[in-house]
Structures are given as C-alpha cells and as structure tokens.
Amino acid sequence: MSTQGQKVAVITGASQGIGAGLVDAYRKLGHAVVATSRTIAPADDAGIVTVQGDIADPATAERVVAAAVERFGRIDTLVNNAGIFVAKPFTDYTEDDYAAVTGINLAGFFRITQQALPRMLAQGGGHIVNITTSLVDNADSRVPSVLASLTKGGLQSATKSLAIEYAMRGIRVNAVSPGTIKTPMHPEEAHEALAGLHPVGRMGEPGDVVDAVVYLENAPFVTGEILHVDGGMSAGH
Template sequence: MGIQDQKVAVITGASQGIGAGLVTAYAKLGYAVVATSRTIAPVDDTGILTVPGDIADPATAERVIAAAIERFGRIDTLVNNAGIFVAKPFTDYTAEDYAKVTGVNLTGFFRLTQLAVGQMLAQGGGHIVNITTSLVDNADARVPSVLASLTKGGLQSATKSLAIEYATRGIRVNAVSPGTIRTPMHAEETHGFLAGLHPVGRLGEISDIVDAVVYLENAPFVTGEILHVDGGMSAGH
C-alpha cells in the first residue's frame, strides 16, 4: 500500500481521554493519523503526525490541514472531538467562559471542518464525526449546562445539515452523543454523582465512544446519525 493509498484521519483533542483512544483505534485500522491538541507532544511513529495548537484559533485549523496534506496527501476522516464543558448556573457564566467554550466547540469545529470538506470534495469523499453530549437532547436540572447545549446542540444540528448537503458527493457526517465518560476531565470524587445521572447507574468508558466512532467509520449507509452512547440518558430518567 503506497502512502497515497493509505487512509488518513484527523483527530482533535487528541492528547488524552477519548481523543487519545481514537488515535490508537484509527492507527489499528491502518490509517495514518494527524493528531492535534494544545498540549500534544511528538510521537516516534511515522504513521502519526502531531500538530500542537489551540483549535479555537482558525490558524491552527489551517496548519493541521496543511500538515495532513503535506505529510500524507489526503484526508479521509475528521473527528471533531475537542470540546470544553463548563457547568454553571446560566447567570454565572462570564464573558471569558462564553469565549472559551464557543471558541473550541464552535469556531474550532467550523474552520477545520470547512477545510477538511474542501479536501474531501477534491478526493471524491470522506467522513466527519462530531462528538457532542447527551445533555443536548435531555437537559438535567442537576447539571446546568446552557453553554454546552448552545454549542454542542449547534454541532448536532450542523451534523444533520452537513450530512444532507453532501449526501450525493460521497461525504458522510455523523455524531456520537456521549453521556459522562470516565476520563481525566472528571475528578475521581465526582464519579459517584456523575454515575447517578445515567439510568444504568455508571459512567461510560473511553472504549464505548471509540467503538461507536469505529462503527460509524465502517457504516457506508449511515449518515446524519446522532449515535447516543449514554447509558440511557437520552431515553429518559
């Protein structure tokens, strides 16, 4: 398999948690991977290119896509995994909170996805997966999260809109909507409370989300899907 035949995945928020799990999973699938986050370090693997940068800055998106094309020649999959979650009562959100959350969750998604879609159209197809949150569909009084709903809810709607816009041009667009997953983002002492938010009574694991993304990757007839991996949260309480 020549380097031009190898499929290429771009993954944001790739240094830890779900993102790091996705880098490993796509490498196992035989993909070259371009991994980006603010703190990502170089790795000794010719099939993985790390690009440090703040995804809220459109210049990072330009650098990531340029690096992917220069090193691997194509982009087959983009996983918009980077996300910030700030749970506060609505009136407590500051201008800084708003700028930070919209910067990563919306601005970062927007420019990177535009550039990736441009490349996918030139190649004749591709796949985009957005990572959202089940709070979008099922608000919970115990977790005030308007900024998550505003931004990740926008991402969920954009998933369907993009899927339909590009349905005849070989680009599929899907989302995975997690419940709370056991990652470094959540302090150990919060796990009991967070587990209780799920009807199944426990947290999800990184592998649950990674497996869902891999399913979507290998599902050519699935587009515009919001795949809930949330221990039943989206079904009710």
C-alpha cells in the first residue's frame, strides 16, 4: 500500500521514450506509479507497478486502474502518453491503419480516462494530461498525417471539454503538444529531415516533454491548457 498521502500516477505507453521518462519523473516527485504498455517489463522498484497490455483493449484499462487501486489505494494523475503515428497519403491508409491509430489514440484514451475519473472524483480531485501533436494545429505538406490530426486533434478538443466539465470538481485536464521528439519511434536516419520540420531546426528531447508535464502537474491554476513543446512548429513556418 502507499504511504499515507503518497500520490499515484498512471502512465500509458510507459516502456520507452517519453513514457519511460515520465515514470522516472513522477517517482522523483514522490509519486507511486502504475506504468503500462504492451511490452513493459516488471520494475525492481516497490513504488512502481507495471501492467502489460494493449491500451486499445478495454480490459487493459480496467486492469491498470484496478492495479492502482489495489496496490496504492488511489489515482491522482493519469498521463495518456500512449500513441502511434502513421504518416501516409490519405488514400493509402488501410483499414488496419485506421483501426490501430483510432484504437490507441482515441479508444485507449477514452476507456482509461473513463475508468480513472470516478476514482479522482471520489477522493476530491486529480489531474489528467494528454499527449497530442503540434501537427493538429499546423498541418505540414511534408508530413501527410490525417490520422494523427483526426485522433490527436480529437484528443486536444476533448482536453478542453473535460477541463470545463470537471473544473468545479477539483479535476484539472491539460495537454502537451510536442513537435517531433527523439524517441525509438523515429530511426536515426530520419532525424535530419525531421529536425528540418521545426523552425528552431532541431528535434526535441523526451525530457522537454517530461518537463512540460511536470510543470502542469505543479500548476494548480492551469486547466484546459494545450502546452506546445514543439520548437515553434505550431506558431508557423
């Protein structure tokens, strides 16, 4: 069980890149963490519980929330970090692409957030952070990305909608909108081209996104915010 007063963060897509950075950051903040992804390994830290599963599967969301409640007794923060990005010309997207991207980016967010929110309400408050992409604000002809815009754009709108719905009940809802971040998702040989998509001329680091989430975690007057961490991408080109 958690020590009295210890906060608990649930992080999806937690095995590598930004997600793994978030697990470390929330442990440093003193939170216990429930970390989930399809391939996550058990942790050797008593303050971390790992749950393997596909976030697109509703059963995974139920298992993750149950693990948080059974092991630590509460959920204070949910970071919806799991996401996939498939860049193709619009008419090249397949049924499988559509199912995979909407399953993780939309259904995954929807189910686990719906499971976690009642816990937050019961304890008098909480914080939800969604990870989106700056392509939803500023489409780029070099990156055909309708499925990202459809799903992450929906997530961005849902962030504001949830923030307002729960503003009077102690639950804050924010998003971080990254540019392209150096994670295992992007092969080394693509880095130069990806750097060129950003007005500052370089890609971001996982820590840039993690720092933004930590800022939001410690910002009690901030809700409904879409915090761009994107090297100027959303401002223009």
